[in-house]
Amino acid sequence: MNKALLSVLAVSALAGTAFAESPGMAAYAAVPPKAEQCPACHGENGQSQTENIPSLGAQQPAYALIQLYMFREKLRSSDIMNGIAKDLTDDDLHSLSDFIGTLPKPNPPADLGDPVRMEAAKALVDKEHCNSCHSADFSGRDNIPRIADQREDYLLQTLRDYKSNKRAGYDATMAEVLQPITDQQIVELAYYLSRYRP
Numbered sequence: 001m002n003k004a005l006l007s008v009l010a011v012s013a014l015a016g017t018a019f020a021e022s023p024g025m026a027a028y029a030a031v032p033p034k035a036e037q038c039p040a041c042h043g044e045n046g047q048s049q050t051e052n053i054p055s056l057g058a059q060q061p062a063y064a065l066i067q068l069y070m071f072r073e074k075l076r077s078s079d080i081m082n083g084i085a086k087d088l089t090d091d092d093l094h095s096l097s098d099f100i101g102t103l104p105k106p107n108p109p110a111d112l113g114d115p116v117r118m119e120a121a122k123a124l125v126d127k128e129h130c131n132s133c134h135s136a137d138f139s140g141r142d143n144i145p146r147i148a149d150q151r152e153d154y155l156l157q158t159l160r161d162y163k164s165n166k167r168a169g170y171d172a173t174m175a176e177v178l179q180p181i182t183d184q185q186i187v188e189l190a191y192y193l194s195r196y197r198p
């Protein structure tokens with residue numbers, strides 16, 4: 001991690017302590033002024049209705065903070081998000097990522113999924129220990145994202161991008177995790193995670 005990122009994170013750790021001291025405060029976070037444009041793409045209430053645009057509901061604030069920082073510094077490339085993050089201050093990154101964490105988690109689709117595919121993908125997830133990092137219910141923790149009930153098209157695209165190194169993480173974890181995983185397996189992982197029910 002570079003120094004600037006570490007300093008952004010250090011402030012975040014302090015902010016985290018303040019929230020911890022006043023339970024429930026995060027749930028009443030006001031909508032930060034710069035968040036007004038976000039739902040047009042990311043959906044109302046944290047659930048995206050748009051192809052290839054991720055849901056942000058209940059995303060881990062520390063993860064969202066790092067990603068917004070990476071978009072701003074063009075360490076993660078996306079023409080849209082690089083443009084949106086360009087003029088955000090460190091304070092904006094904090095208020096936006098804390099706000100994201102207060103949005104309700106996305107709902108699984110009505111489609112339960114083909115039981116045979118779901119079962120096979122679950123075995124693959126267990127074998128690859130996806131849940132050891134992303135938590136048993138895929139809700140994530142700290143800088144590790146929630147992936148439960150994320151959009152299938154976005155999951156597919158972003159897993160492919162990690163594998164081909166088109167998407168740079170803040171470290172190389174996901175590129176390494178995906179090294180032995182085939183494209184067909186990526187398709188199955190996206191199928192499973194987007195329909196996950198705890």
Ligand code: HEC
Pocket residue numbers: 034035036037038039040041042052053054056064067068077078080081084096145158
């Ligand atoms: C014009 C559409 C658009 C708008 C407006 C927009 N986003 Fe995005 N956002 C995207 C797209 C597309 C991606 C996926 C980029 C990629 O594939 O790397 C994304 C990705 C993200 C991610 C990464 C999520 C993840 O799971 O890794 C975060 C965080 C985010 N946006 C926050 C915001 C915030 C906060 C705002 C408002 C200030 C916002 N976005 C406004 C289109 C948009």
Ligand code: HEC
Pocket residue numbers: 054066125128129130131132133134143144145146147150155158159168169170171173174177189
């Ligand atoms: C060693 C810990 C670890 C393991 C094991 C792991 N991940 Fe990850 N994962 C991470 C971290 C850390 C990130 C965030 C990296 C970044 O900055 O982009 C991440 C990011 C992701 C994302 C991006 C989510 C988003 O909103 O953009 C997906 C999808 C994902 N992982 C799926 C998986 C799957 C599927 C597996 C199992 C095959 C897996 N992960 C195994 C640590 C892990």
